[in-house]
Amino acid sequence: MNNKDLCIIFVEGDAEEILFNKLKQIYLSEGCRCDIKVINMNTGGYANQVAGKLRGLRQNDKYKDCNFKVVCCEYDTDVYEKLQRKKPNWTSLYKSWKKFHIEQCIRIEAKSSIESWMLDDKDNLIKALGLNISGEELKNLSRGKTSQEVVKALFKKRNKIYDKYKGKHNILPYLDKLNISKIRDRRESELFELEALIGLKEPQSTNT
Amino acid sequence: MATNNYGKSNLLDAIDFGCLFIRESQANKKAMMQFAPAISINDKLAGEPFSFEVEGHIDDTTLYKYGYSFIWRAESERGVSEAWICREFLKIKKTTGVHPEYSNYIIRDGATDAKYLSSEKGRCSTRIAIDRNSLVLNKLANFDNLFCINIIRELNNLVILNIDTLDNPAKHFDFSIGNLNGRATIHIGDGLPQFLFSLKKNNPDKYEYLKSAIMSLVPTLEEFDPVPVKIGELPDNQNLPYKIPTEYDVIVKDKYNNQPTRFAYLSTGCMKLVHILSAIVLAKEKGAQLVLIEELENSVHPKLLRSLLSIIEDMCEDVKVLFTSHSPQLAQFLSPKQLYVGLPNCDGVVDFRTVKANKVDKMLTVANEMNLSLGEYLFMLMEDMEGDNDLIGMYFNKKDGCNE
Structure with missing residues (x-):
């Protein structure tokens, strides 16, 4: 029997959480067969804390047999310049998450903000x-x-x-009153990888 | 940012004191110049004058630097020496001029030897009779026809609000009389509810914005309403010579409680947040240029710090904020150039410096390698630098000297 896919979307802050949950509703209504979980890390530079969340999910009976597909949203990337911070080393982070049996990892990165x-x-x-x-x-x-x-x-x-x-x-x-379909259309290219990951679009490339 | 017992509170108090000194009457100035708790007993600073300098801009094209020093009143076996103002200066630069350089507007060197600039095209050489307990800046504010009277009056109205977040965050809302340096204060309770009620009545937009900020930081609050408290009904038409003033409270309702309660029943952390945000509104009402906050992170959950910083920034607009902190978490939401780090030294004298711009990258790399945030790394560095001037010089800019 095939295990269920779980797409875990890591976001930073309540605004992103609200909008991605609205997107989730659209994806589910369009027949997405992947479970989607939006996790609000709500802390600056959350990348190093993802491992802890993944460990917790893997240990959770509800998700322990799921195929994990991880999406890390990173908006406002110019904050690294503004606050003079180092960007996370995503390649090494992806490697460190392998022990949690992650099927795919992608990152939505944008200089623009949510x-x-x-x-x-x-x-x-x-x-x-x-x-x-x-x-x-x-x-x-x-x-x-x-x-x-x-x-x-x-x-x-x-x-x-x-x-x-x-x-x-x-x-x-x-x-809540925003028309998320309209936003989704405008952000088609930014959301392409995510929608391919959850099977709503034909994949062109992946960053595994 | 500094360790405990370093002098952060003293620094905030000194800024507050220095600004207050400008606005106080001559009699109060004299009292301030002999205010014992402020006189340094540090080996290196004992006997040194108190010096205060401020720089800023009046408008987009007028920059200023103003400062003064006074000698504290001293008592020794040889007798008493009275306090006196020993130095004062004002320099102004018009950025629109042909030669945008600072020009002297006030020069004072000694108790009574003072000159000022009496006309725009002249030199700063007009003598002015001045008392040893008075500032030239204050006296010039009475010269109605002085060409730069607006600038002088603006500087006479420098306002700094020092929110005493640790000991008495409510102090700015208290009803008190004669509160100079804690002397002869008559204290009649927390005036915050009255302030909030008055704001709600007279400036509902500002009140709603403040309430929104409070409820954003304390999301379990469902109700927050300042109201007058009725002690008892007075009979109609009763002509009383004195009526007890109305008292106020803030009715709050937490979503997990089955009924509303008084403001005082909120948690210490929540009350502190309300006081800080309300004090910022008060600071804007008073036209303050600077707000001082001690240990902003105190009683605040680390995950709320970024929101708190963001909200304070939004509410303050053009009012500057200076806060002290022990929190590496708070530091991670600030740019290194916004951080003043308290460095150890052998004199017990505060030494706050900024990180050299060309060392930020190195610091971040090392911090990353050690899996530390910049704030955590800076605190570690503060300990390692104990007595190591080479290390301090490598990472931090030179200590600012006197601008005069």
Whole structure:
């Protein structure tokens, strides 16, 4: 009997967790036969802590016989330059995870932040926040700002703090209203490997 | 960042003291210059004057450097020597000018020997009569027609808020009278609920933003509402010569509790978060330029630190924040150039320095090899550097000297 596939998506912060769980719902509705688990590491530079999570999952009766497919999301990679931090050595990390019998590992890496995804559907975000902003106003508000700064500014207009790391209950009501299909279409190339990994797309290459 | 008993609190207190000194009256200045708890008894610093310097910008094109020094009042077997202000300077640079260099606006060398710049195109040579307990900066604020009066008045209004997070985070909201240096203080309880109630009433947008920040950091809070507390109903039309002021409280409801409670029933950590965030709002209301926070990580779960830093940054906007820390976890969310590391030395005098830009990469490589975060590595380095000046010189920039 074939073991069930488990796709483990590691994300960093509540905002990523919310959006990837929305994507998960779409994938499942499209007949993805792979179990998907989104794990929010919620700590800076989480790469070195993945092993601990994988060990825990492997020891869990529910997952011990699953084929693990690991996805590490890494947005805001320019944070390494901003905070002058070393990038994780993913090759050596992949090697160190082999003892957990990982079938495949991929990484979604982007210099842009998860907030760029949100702004792919800015109309719904603005509507969810109950803001009445003209296109011109939004243009002025966005000038010279990163996507994260724009999202923060939009939340501030609603007198809300936008905390991407631990602000789930504050941001969920608004992010829940985003049209994730629209975002998925715009982020097709970034999501390609993930969707191939879970069998929704024909694979072209892998980074195992 | 430094080890315990290094002098981090003293540094924050000294910044607060130095700024307060500018704003205080002549009588209070005199009292401050003999304030015993602030006078150094360190072998190296004993007898040295107190010196305070600040630099910044008034607007996009006007930079300033201002400083003063005073000699503490001293008592010895030979008698008493009174305190006096011994040095003062103000330099301003207009970045739009043909020669964007600092020009002298105030030069004072000695108790009463002071000059100032009386016209834009002149030289800093106009004499001004000044008392040994007064600052030229304060006196010039009364010269209505001075060409640079706006800059002078701006500098007279430097405000720093020192949030006493360890001992009394509520102090800025307290009702107190005569609280100079802890003398003759009449303390009438925590005024935070009243501050929050007043903010909610008079500035609902700011209040909602603050409440959102609080509830983001304490997600189990379902209700957070500052309310007036009724002690008893007064009969209508009763003409009383004095009515006891209304008292306030904050009603909080945790989602795991079956009923709301008072603010004071929150955990110590939650109350501290509320006080810090509220104090930042207060700092902005007061027009403060700098907020000081001691041991930000104290009573805060390490996983909340990044969010707390991010929220403080969002709330402060253009107000600068200086905080002390013992936390390697906190350090990992800051760039090395934002960190001032307390280095060991043989004098017992604080020595905070930044990491040399060209050594950051090396430090990170070594830290990575040892599987340590940069913060953890820096704390290890602090211990290894005990008495090793070569090692200190290799990794850290030279100690800033006096700018004058």
